[in-house]
Amino acid sequence: MFSTSLVWYSEMLGGDPSSCKGEMVVDKSTRITFFGGTRTIGGTICRVKTATAQLVFDMGHVVRPSSPIFSGSLRPRSVADLRAVGILPDIPELYMDQHHQDVAVCISHNHLDHTALLPYMANGISIFSTKETCQMLKVISEAALEEQPPLRLIGVETGTWQSVGDLSFQFVPVDHDTPGAAAILISAPDMRLVYTGDLRFHGWRPEVSRAFVEKARRFEPDVLLIEGTRAGDEPRPQVTEQELIRLVVDAMAGEDGIVYFNAYPRHPERVLSFVRAAHEVNRTAVLEARTLYVAAHFTGRLPEGVRIWADSDLPDPVARWLQGVGLPVIGPSEVAERPSAFAVELAYDRLWRLIDLDRAASGLYIHSNGAPLGPFDPAWDNLQRWLAHFGVAFRSLGTSGHAALGEIEQVVEAIRPRVYLPIHSFHPERVVASGIPRFLPEERVDYTLSDLLANASLTARD
Ligand SMILES: [Zn+2]
Numbered sequence: 001m002f003s004t005s006l007v008w009y010s011e012m013l014g015g016d017p018s019s020c021k022g023e024m025v026v027d028k029s030t031r032i033t034f035f036g037g038t039r040t041i042g043g044t045i046c047r048v049k050t051a052t053a054q055l056v057f058d059m060g061h062v063v064r065p066s067s068p069i070f071s072g073s074l075r076p077r078s079v080a081d082l083r084a085v086g087i088l089p090d091i092p093e094l095y096m097d098q099h100h101q102d103v104a105v106c107i108s109h110n111h112l113d114h115t116a117l118l119p120y121m122a123n124g125i126s127i128f129s130t131k132e133t134c135q136m137l138k139v140i141s142e143a144a145l146e147e148q149p150p151l152r153l154i155g156v157e158t159g160t161w162q163s164v165g166d167l168s169f170q171f172v173p174v175d176h177d178t179p180g181a182a183a184i185l186i187s188a189p190d191m192r193l194v195y196t197g198d199l200r201f202h203g204w205r206p207e208v209s210r211a212f213v214e215k216a217r218r219f220e221p222d223v224l225l226i227e228g229t230r231a232g233d234e235p236r237p238q239v240t241e242q243e244l245i246r247l248v249v250d251a252m253a254g255e256d257g258i259v260y261f262n263a264y265p266r267h268p269e270r271v272l273s274f275v276r277a278a279h280e281v282n283r284t285a286v287l288e289a290r291t292l293y294v295a296a297h298f299t300g301r302l303p304e305g306v307r308i309w310a311d312s313d314l315p316d317p318v319a320r321w322l323q324g325v326g327l328p329v330i331g332p333s334e335v336a337e338r339p340s341a342f343a344v345e346l347a348y349d350r351l352w353r354l355i356d357l358d359r360a361a362s363g364l365y366i367h368s369n370g371a372p373l374g375p376f377d378p379a380w381d382n383l384q385r386w387l388a389h390f391g392v393a394f395r396s397l398g399t400s401g402h403a404a405l406g407e408i409e410q411v412v413e414a415i416r417p418r419v420y421l422p423i424h425s426f427h428p429e430r431v432v433a434s435g436i437p438r439f440l441p442e443e444r445v446d447y448t449l450s451d452l453l454a455n456a457s458l459t460a461r462d
C-alpha cells in the first residue's frame, strides 16, 4: 500500500517527468523503516535512509511475544541465523566489510534494550553515542556486569552536528535513569526527524529533559518518534528520585534485621541514594565492588563510610582499582554479628550471600528497579522463593526511568511535529496528543514523509 504512494523523480535536472519515459529514474525520498520496538518496550531499531546514506538508531534487543528466540542450549551459529529469525535487522550493509562510509549507527543510551545487538555489527561500522554512554559501556564491560562485551564506540559532544553522507545528526541530552542518555535530532535532505530515546521529568535533572523539548521545538521537525513506555500503566502518583530517598530511609528505620537492597548498577545515582539513606539511619552500606566501581567512575569521588563485600572472584580492572582505593572489605560473619548495623546490596547473582549469613539472614529486601526487573522475568519468582526461604520480607521501592503518559503527550504538543509516531510501548495507541496527526508504524515497511503525512490521523482521548 505504501509503495504505490511513493513519489518518483526524474534524474534529469529540470526535465519534464512526462518526457523521460524509459530514462533511469531515482527515488530521492528519504525512507524511514522500523525493524523493532514499535510495539515492545525496547528493542527499538529504526533506519533513516536516503539515496546515498543510512543512519540506524538504537540496536537493542527484547523478546517479542510471537517471535522465535535463541535461549539456553539453543544458540545461533552465525549472524545469518539471527537475521533469519528477525532478531538482527535485515540491513545487509551493517554486516559487510565495505560501504562503511555510507552507514552509521547511533545509540541513544546504554540500556541493553538499546545496545544488545551492537556486538554483531561489522568491524568498520561507525557507532556513535555520547561520551558518557561510551564511558558507561566501557566500565560495565570492565566490571563484567551483565556479560556486556567490550564495544568500540565513537563518543561525540552533545549538541554538535555529525554526518554520514547527506544525513546530519546530533545528540541532545535527556534525563533518564542512567547517565549519558540523549535524544537524537536528524536532518535529511527532505525531512527533519527527532527521536526522543528514553526520557523522564521526575529524575534528578528534569531541566535537561525540558531543555531537549525546547531545542526539539525550535528544530521544527516533520517527524517525532517518541517513547510511550508507560502508556499502558494505571495512573498512579509519581515518586521523584528525591522523594524515594525519604521512603527508603523510613523503610530502613523500621527494620531490626539486615536491610538488603537491589538497585541497577547502570544507575549509579540510585546506588548512592541507598548509601545516603543508610547513613541517615546509622547503617553502614555494603556494596559489591563492581557496583561501586561503576558508581565511582561517574561521581568522581567515593562515598564515605562504605564497605565492600568480600569477593575472591573480581574481574582484574575491579580488583586493581579496589587495591588502589583501599576501601575496607567485609565478610558475612561480621554482618551477621550486628544485623541492624548494615544495609547491604544483594544482587540476584549473589543470592548465595544469604546462605553465608545463615541464621542472621532474615530482614527486609528493598527491590529498587534492579534485576530481575519484574514478574515477566522467570528469575522474579525464584527471587521470591529465596527470600521466603531465608525469612526476608520483600518490598518494592523505586521509580521509573520513563515519563508518565500525560507528560509524553505534553512533549508532543510542545514540539508540534507534523506527525508523531509513538514507539517503545506495548500500547502506542494510548498516546494521544491533541491537534497533531499520529501514525502507528508497522515494522519492515518503508515510509516516506509523504506516506506518514498521508496516513496519519488526528486522534482524541476517550
Ligand atoms: Zn528503553
Ligand SMILES: [Zn+2]
Pocket: 109, 111, 176, 198, 401
Ligand atoms: Zn532506557
